[in-house]
Amino acid sequence: xxxxxxxxxxxxxxxxxxxxxxxxxxxxxxxxxxxALQLEALQTVAMVLLDPTRSEADRLGAATALVKNADRTxxxxxxxxxxxxxxxxxxxxxxxxxxxxxxxxxxxxxxxxALSDPIDSVRWxxxxxxxxxxxxxxxxxxxxxxxxxxxxxxALSLQEAAGFAALPxxxxxxxxxAFIHAFPDRGYNLVERAAMLKALGQxxxxxxxxxxxxxxxxxxxxxxxxxxAAFSLGTLGVQRAVPALIAVLNNDSEALQVGxxxxxxxxxxxxxxxxxxxxxxxxxSAEVRAAAAAxxxxxxExxxxxxxxxxxxxxxxxxxxxxxxSLALMDDPDAGEAVRTFAxxxxxxxxxxxxxxxxxxxxxxxxxxxxxxxxxxxxxxNSLAALEDVLPFVFAFAEEQLIEVAVQVAQAAPQVLDxxxxxxxxxxxxxxxxxxxxxxxxFARATLLPFTAPDAHRLLRRxxxxxxxxxxxxxxFSSFNDELTNRDRRTRAAAFSALMRIGGAQTAASFSAALAxxxxxxxxxxxxxxxxxxxxILASKQP
Amino acid sequence: xxxxxxxxxxLLLGWTVGSVAQNTMTDEEILGTMDFQRxxxxxxxxxxxxxxxxxxxxxxxxxxxxxxxxxxxxFTEEGFRGRIDxxxxxxxxxxxxxxxxxxxxxxxxxxxxxxxxxxxxxxxxRFEVFGDATVVEVVGIxxxxxxxxxxxxxxxxxxxxxxxxxxxxxxxxxxxxxARVVADAQTxxxxxxxxxxxxGDLLHFNTFEEYGTTADGRPYFVxxxxxxxxxxxxxxxxxxxxxxxxxxxxxxxDPTKLGA
Numbered sequence: 001x002x003x004x005x006x007x008x009x010x011x012x013x014x015x016x017x018x019x020x021x022x023x024x025x026x027x028x029x030x031x032x033x034x035x036a037l038q039l040e041a042l043q044t045v046a047m048v049l050l051d052p053t054r055s056e057a058d059r060l061g062a063a064t065a066l067v068k069n070a071d072r073t074x075x076x077x078x079x080x081x082x083x084x085x086x087x088x089x090x091x092x093x094x095x096x097x098x099x100x101x102x103x104x105x106x107x108x109x110x111x112x113x114a115l116s117d118p119i120d121s122v123r124w125x126x127x128x129x130x131x132x133x134x135x136x137x138x139x140x141x142x143x144x145x146x147x148x149x150x151x152x153x154x155a156l157s158l159q160e161a162a163g164f165a166a167l168p169x170x171x172x173x174x175x176x177x178a179f180i181h182a183f184p185d186r187g188y189n190l191v192e193r194a195a196m197l198k199a200l201g202q203x204x205x206x207x208x209x210x211x212x213x214x215x216x217x218x219x220x221x222x223x224x225x226x227x228x229a230a231f232s233l234g235t236l237g238v239q240r241a242v243p244a245l246i247a248v249l250n251n252d253s254e255a256l257q258v259g260x261x262x263x264x265x266x267x268x269x270x271x272x273x274x275x276x277x278x279x280x281x282x283x284x285s286a287e288v289r290a291a292a293a294a295x296x297x298x299x300x301e302x303x304x305x306x307x308x309x310x311x312x313x314x315x316x317x318x319x320x321x322x323x324x325x326s327l328a329l330m331d332d333p334d335a336g337e338a339v340r341t342f343a344x345x346x347x348x349x350x351x352x353x354x355x356x357x358x359x360x361x362x363x364x365x366x367x368x369x370x371x372x373x374x375x376x377x378x379x380x381x382n383s384l385a386a387l388e389d390v391l392p393f394v395f396a397f398a399e400e401q402l403i404e405v406a407v408q409v410a411q412a413a414p415q416v417l418d419x420x421x422x423x424x425x426x427x428x429x430x431x432x433x434x435x436x437x438x439x440x441x442x443f444a445r446a447t448l449l450p451f452t453a454p455d456a457h458r459l460l461r462r463x464x465x466x467x468x469x470x471x472x473x474x475x476x477f478s479s480f481n482d483e484l485t486n487r488d489r490r491t492r493a494a495a496f497s498a499l500m501r502i503g504g505a506q507t508a509a510s511f512s513a514a515l516a517x518x519x520x521x522x523x524x525x526x527x528x529x530x531x532x533x534x535x536x537i538l539a540s541k542q543p
Numbered sequence: 544x545x546x547x548x549x550x551x552x553x554l555l556l557g558w559t560v561g562s563v564a565q566n567t568m569t570d571e572e573i574l575g576t577m578d579f580q581r582x583x584x585x586x587x588x589x590x591x592x593x594x595x596x597x598x599x600x601x602x603x604x605x606x607x608x609x610x611x612x613x614x615x616x617x618f619t620e621e622g623f624r625g626r627i628d629x630x631x632x633x634x635x636x637x638x639x640x641x642x643x644x645x646x647x648x649x650x651x652x653x654x655x656x657x658x659x660x661x662x663x664x665x666x667x668x669r670f671e672v673f674g675d676a677t678v679v680e681v682v683g684i685x686x687x688x689x690x691x692x693x694x695x696x697x698x699x700x701x702x703x704x705x706x707x708x709x710x711x712x713x714x715x716x717x718x719x720x721x722a723r724v725v726a727d728a729q730t731x732x733x734x735x736x737x738x739x740x741x742x743g744d745l746l747h748f749n750t751f752e753e754y755g756t757t758a759d760g761r762p763y764f765v766x767x768x769x770x771x772x773x774x775x776x777x778x779x780x781x782x783x784x785x786x787x788x789x790x791x792x793x794x795x796x797d798p799t800k801l802g803a
Binding site (some may be wrong): 055056057060061086087088089093119121156157161168189190191194198223224226227228230231254255256258259262287355378392394396399458488489490522 | 566594596598600602603604605607608611613628630636637655657658659662664666678686750753768770775776778780784786
């Protein structure tokens with residue numbers, strides 16, 4: 001295997017001109033430069049994959065960078081890895097990624113992998129990519145669906161939108177039939193059977209509605225599977241299932257209740273209002289009450305009283321969080337007033353910050369959406385002060401949510417930016433910079449630039465470079481170029497993105513230099529950037 | 544922690560497994576063999592470090608989450624060291640948890656790091672798998688040190704002879720005070736494991752769906768379904784691939800070296 005890969009890389013490299021960008025001689029034509037850069041990237045990633053001492057994480061990172069970005073010159077390397085890499089995660093990533101090429105030269109290897117890889121999920125992923133590449137190879141699909149282990153892998157993959165999106169529509173009916181036929185077999189475990197129902201929901205299978213209704217109402221069926229049947233009826237929009245869905249809310253299985261509540265939320269049928277309110281008011285399980293509060297949000301203003309009640313009295317902060325999120329969906333002054341009253345009360349100030357941080361964020365978001373910007377600013381300030389000790393943890397695990405809420409607040413009340421940027425806490429300032437960049441875009445430049453100074457706090461530099469990258473100008477080249485080797489991954493990513501936007505021969509030379517970085521993470525970022533940059537140039541030169 | 548040590552000692556004794564005559568075995572031998580069947584592939588006295596990859600599917604009736612994690616562990620003079628690296632999905636890729644010492648897996652000092660942090664964070668509480676803090680605790684449960692057999696039953700299930708043993712914890716500190724194992728009567732390979740609290744309420748129902756063997760013939764569980772009865776909305780399916788016993792550097796488990 002190693003020898004094969006060596007030969008591939010050598011054959012690709014031999015004969016290519018050595019390009020020395022950045023020297024006095026004029027840069028070569030852009031297309032040659034793009035091809036050379038991509039070849040260099042291919043060589044870099046191949047050397048990682050040829051090294052048997054590399055860890056699974058390294059190999060997976062390299063393989064993913066390759067299969068997501070490379071052109072068909074990488075096909076010999078990719079198909080070699082598909083059939084020979086010792087890690088299933090690497091083979092699966094390649095199996096999943098090869099379909100996008102629609103490359104006939106990959107078909108043989110995909111077929112081999114689909115029929116003989118030892119891991120079920122790799123076989124299924126290879127089969128899907130094969131069908132994308134050569135839809136005539138239906139015998140492989142037949143073989144995969146005839147075996148219970150690959151049929152299970154298919155269900156587990158297709159129950160999610162990402163897995164489902166890869167399957168060509170021409171094969172939907174075959175899968176639909178296979179799942180309906182296999183479902184009664186109790187040899188499949190309950191997770192697999194539930195996945196079959198959810199996959200049938202993704203397939204928009206009207207033929208499965210009867211089966212789902214039977215499962216939902218079958219007291220001898222496992223509650224987890226019944227919950228999946230309920231949820232899938234919601235996915236399919238089956239309004240006639242509403243009475244049965246309401247009936248199972250009295251069942252004491254949380255799995256069944258949560259599935260049914262999810263469906264009722266999707267179906268938005270006001271027949272369910274009373275039942276949902278009863279669940280919200282009387283159910284013991286906080287998880288079920290939260291699901292009821294979420295479902296009620298879809299029913300509009302008629303659910304206002306029960307949601308306001310839950311926001312103010314429910315003993316569990318997660319239920320209150322679901323209630324305030326549902327209230328935020330309503331364009332109703334009473335909802336705004338209720339959230340305002342709640343925010344002004346003392347619940348949030350006395351609640352354990354770790355238990356209530358989600359509720360605090362949801363309340364802030366609701367205030368911003370409901371036009372209570374001033375109060376949102378004040379609450380955000382107080383919340384961040386209360387969270388000061390745990391802010392590094394909150395930031396580590398919920399940065400995206402924090403910034404999303406701050407953006408919502410800033411859109412309703414721009415003065416929050418002064419509050420955030422004026423803080424002496426680096427985490428709060430970082431939220432401020434990220435928020436500013438999202439709200440003001442290119443017009444944030446003057447504020448962000450000073451934070452790129454080398455002596456600025458690492459977190460603030462990261463946020464400033466990330467904010468500047470989408471609007472990078474040619475005069476920014478050297479400052480971003482200096483960051484290509486920054487130790488911080490996200491600052492490097494911003495630099496790669498900015499240089500790609502600036503473009504030109506200098507960018508290609510910088511990416512080439514970064515490919516040679518001794519730090520694997522940096523060189524793999526350079527690999528992705530080099531392929532993407534090259535693809536863009538080559539696409540622009542096509543007649 | 545002690546259960547892992549007990550398991551290592553068991554392997555050191557060179558327990559032989561194949562077709563065993565369980566009716567002549569002592570209770571300790573039965574429990575030891577059941578541990579051996581599930582975990583032997585994970586341990587090698589010559590190479591005390593182990594890595595393996597786990598596909599985790601965390602399922603709910605209304606959705607699912609999937610991840611690939613690489614698990615590594617090592618026994619040092621200072622005690623147990625564990626490390627969990629997320630390989631997929633993209634939003635978790637690069638997240639690392641290091642588990643240092645502690646009285647039992649899942650209840651130790653835990654450090655979290657990802658490439659966006661300036662330095663590792665010491666995390667309070669137990670390691671969670673998609674919000675379920677019991678997964679690590681339940682997967683690593685051993686019988687031979689922590690439990691005694693209170694009852695043995697033999698009968699046929701799905702046409703095959705099985706041995707069912709009821710277990711009682713040897714100490715109050717054991718997380719699950721009662722357990723019941725149904726195993727193949729010939730090999731003592733567990734098929735199901737039920738874990739109960741002191742009053743007998745069922746907390747977890749685990750099904751060992753598939754076993755494998757290492758190149759040198761040591762068995763291990765490959766596929767396990769974890770049915771959490773405490774949070775019945777969650778089901779977890781774990782599939783193990785690529786077990787390797789090898790010398791692992793101690794720095795790999797040193798939280799101060801993360802990101803260095």
